[in-house]
Amino acid sequence: MAMTKLKRRLRIKRRIRTKIRGTQERPRMSVFRSNKQIYVQFVNDDLGQTLASASSKDKFVVDKGAMTKVEQAQHVGHLAAEVAKSKGIVTVVFDRNGYLYHGRVKALAEAAREGGLNF
Template identity: 50%
Template sequence: MNHEKFINKQRLRRRRHNRKKVRGTAERPRLSVFRANANIYCQVIDDERGLTLASASTRDKELRSDASGSNCDAAATVGKAIAERAKAAGVTQVCFDRGHFRYIGRLAALADAAREGGLQF
């Protein structure tokens, strides 16, 4: 079996396992996070309507800084930004969807900053 195919199947299995329990509603949308090698992206999604309420990433012009997009400081900046944008959209409670990523490093930094910004999850 090809090693790359095996890894992708494991990621897909972990993502599906996590998404069984995490579903975004109008009252409590889903905070979905994707971590790439160079950047980190997050969205607040209402799954019932299929609508993205707020989004932020290290690629946004106002969030770009001298720091790299692939470190914990940049992830914390994105976490604060998503909290502000979600509150502006009228969202205070979310359910955290980490996908197939482990809750360490950049994901934990983003989640902690979003909590400090006022999101509850």
């Protein structure tokens, strides 16, 4: 039976999630990438709680006008860093969620690092 892209990503995701865990001091920065949008959540896995989030649907990103998806991811990375710092989050564990560290995911991560997040 052929493995679909989704099944492959979920297998990789499961393998990643056995190794990383978000805490109050160092939450998990989880990235979700759809065909048109990109989302980030800061999660405390001890409490099962989302501490902060940012996405390409936020007003800050939408107001930038037409842009490529990689540029959109960069803006979301900067926004995620700002939101996290306002909530007192400085150090995170990066969860690429089964996606390759390439393209939009890489652009978002590097922008978040530029914005002041440590991971």
